[in-house]
Amino acid sequence: MRKRPSKKVEKCRVKEGAFKSDRSHGNNGFFFIPYKRNIELKVLVSDQMGWDHVSVSLPIMAPTWRMMCFVKDLFFEKDEVAIQYHPKEEDYVNFHPYCLHLWRHQTIAIPTPPTIMVGPK
Numbered sequence: 001m002r003k004r005p006s007k008k009v010e011k012c013r014v015k016e017g018a019f020k021s022d023r024s025h026g027n028n029g030f031f032f033i034p035y036k037r038n039i040e041l042k043v044l045v046s047d048q049m050g051w052d053h054v055s056v057s058l059p060i061m062a063p064t065w066r067m068m069c070f071v072k073d074l075f076f077e078k079d080e081v082a083i084q085y086h087p088k089e090e091d092y093v094n095f096h097p098y099c100l101h102l103w104r105h106q107t108i109a110i111p112t113p114p115t116i117m118v119g120p121k
Contacts, residue, residue, distance in 0.1 A: 029044075
């Protein structure tokens with residue numbers, strides 16, 4: 001995960017109220033990030049307990065793949081792998097119906113399958 005949000009992202013940080021944070025919190029904080037066509041993504045970011053974590057939510061639908069790629073590029077380096085987990089059903093947590101998460105372990109490299117298993121480049 002990037003050491004600090006970019007200036008563009010920093011402008012979107014919530015700085016007042018219950019979810020307030022400031023630049024001294026690094027990546028940890030809540031952000032309202034503008035997306036295409038007047039869509040605002042609600043993004044909660046943390047880098048604690050050995051994990052980088054970004055949750056992305058919308059009020060009436062789950063974020064799309066492109067939205068998640070957009071957010072991944074804002075908070076992670078281009079050469080970092082971030083994943084969306086599908087845990088065992090007994091471990092499901094549905095705190096918000098339209099929220100998806102990106103994860104990256106801070107010390108263990110996430111293996112990825114060969115790209116040819118998806119298709120030719």
